[in-house]
Amino acid sequence: MSRVVSFLMCCVLVAITANFAYARSLDEILSTGVLKVGTTGDYKPFSFNNAGNYEGFDIAVAKSFASKLGVKLELIKTSWPTLMGDLKEGKYDIGMSGITRTVTRQKEARFSQGYVMFGKTPLVAASNAEKYASLADIDQKGVKIGVNPGGTNEKFVKANIHNAEVILYESNLAIPEAVAAQEVDVMITDSVEALYYAAIDAKLSAPLADKPFTRAELGYLMSAGAERLQDTVNFMMDQMILKGEMATLKKEYLHMAE
Incomplete structure (x- = not known):
């Protein structure tokens, strides 16, 4: 009986261990000479896969982190549905892709300090800007909302949209194009992204960006056990703020002034 109990206890311990996120320590990152950053590549202006070359605000910050640490940067492709799973499997050290700081994610991992405040808001065709003046105007039968799964x-959308038709797009990058072409009426997204697309495409508008439906912050995602890495990331972010580097990148990529 004792052998059976011991075997069962071992099985339980293995199962519990499997559920913990694997974290490379800062020392391991430094000793291997490589910082692995997970990014989706589908969220302008933070992370954009441009024909195999990643661009955007978070990519620029990731390069700055690697330079400060004296290591090479390796960008790891992840996705919104697999973001947490890839982190737990140790595929990357830091998630940097315009990731919202949420309690749900914090329960399983840890975040850096916030670096951009934003809220959920609609991106619509410029010709329909006055038509969608509230969430109630959007949640109507006959309205089509484009959304990318997993984020x-x-x-x-699942929590607040009950009457409008929801159309899933595997690529987040395809939705603004669909809104501009009026294949869908609305994209619910972060105000930073909505303002970015409205600034670069005259066919698009972000009419409610100054009064978003929610308030939140973006942060950089790390494994639950990566305490020293988190401290170091926060320190590097503070240094970038003090030296004006963060403000320069926000102006260049986000069209934001500090």
Whole structure:
């Protein structure tokens, strides 16, 4: 009987251990000479896969982190549905892709300090800007909403949209194009992204960006056990703020002034 109990206890311990996120320590990152950053590549202006070359605000910050640490940067492709799973499997050290700081994610991992405040807001065709003046105007039968699965945009839509038709797009990058072509009426997204697309495409508008439906912050995602890495990331972010580097990148990529 004792052998059976011991075997069962071992099985339980293995199962519990499997559920913990694997974290490379800061020392391991430094000793291997490589910082692995997970990014989706589908969220302008933070992370954009441009024909195999990643661009955007978070990519620029990731390069700065690697330079400060004296290591090479390796960008790891992840996705919104697999974001947490890839982190737990140790595929990357830091998630940097315009990731919202949420309690749900914090329960399983840890975040850096916030670096951009934003809220959920609609991106619509410029010709329909006055038509959608509230969430109630959007949640109507006959309205089509484009959403990318696996992230906080989909979570917001599921919680707040009951009458409009929801159309899933595997690529987040395809939705603004669909709105501009009026294949869908609305994209619910972060105000930073909505303002970015409205600034670069005259066919698009973000009419409610100054009064978003929610308030939140973006942060950089790390494993639950990566305490020293988190401290170091926060320290590097503070240094970038003090030296004006963060403000320069926000102006260049986000069209934001500090």
